[in-house]
Amino acid sequence: MGCCGHDFISRDKIKIAIKKNTEDFNKAKPMVKAQFLKFRDRYHPMDLNFGVCRNLIEHSGQLFCPLHPNLHDGKDLREGHCDINHLCKTAKEFAKWDKDKQEQFLLFVKDKKIDNLTYSMKMDDNTLLEEFLKEEK
Numbered sequence: 001m002g003c004c005g006h007d008f009i010s011r012d013k014i015k016i017a018i019k020k021n022t023e024d025f026n027k028a029k030p031m032v033k034a035q036f037l038k039f040r041d042r043y044h045p046m047d048l049n050f051g052v053c054r055n056l057i058e059h060s061g062q063l064f065c066p067l068h069p070n071l072h073d074g075k076d077l078r079e080g081h082c083d084i085n086h087l088c089k090t091a092k093e094f095a096k097w098d099k100d101k102q103e104q105f106l107l108f109v110k111d112k113k114i115d116n117l118t119y120s121m122k123m124d125d126n127t128l129l130e131e132f133l134k135e136e137k
């Protein structure tokens with residue numbers, strides 16, 4: 001969620017923001033590109049709610065961006081709206097590691113048994129990365 005907001009206030013506030021976004025999305029029920037863009041542009045990109053992007057939604061326990069290219073045959077509807085190349089520090093470090101170290105990190109995260117919101121916040125503030133590197137020493 002590092003690319004999907006800034007200065008997250010609290011877990012509860014993030015939940016409220018995502019709930020509101022999801023309600024807006026369910027109300028809009030976008031089916032075609034123009035409708036997704038209309039949903040996207042209902043707020044200015046920098047108009048965040050409690051630090052959360054207005055497009056981040058939840059469905060069946062999954063948090064995701066409905067503008068992502070995976071949902072639009074490769075067309076990226078986020079272009080020009082947010083920094084689509086953003087990678088958090090943890091993701092950048094992860095990409096540099098060999099397969100074994102990446103596997104260790106994934107197991108480390110799995111063992112934490114944290115929910116997706118806690119995971120995202122800890123990825124965003126580098127806590128998981130710092131804990132993992134500390135344990136590794």
Ligand code: SF4
Nearest residue numbers: 003004053056065082
């Ligand atoms: S548009 Fe999508 S990917 Fe971009 S910041 Fe918002 S939720 Fe995240």
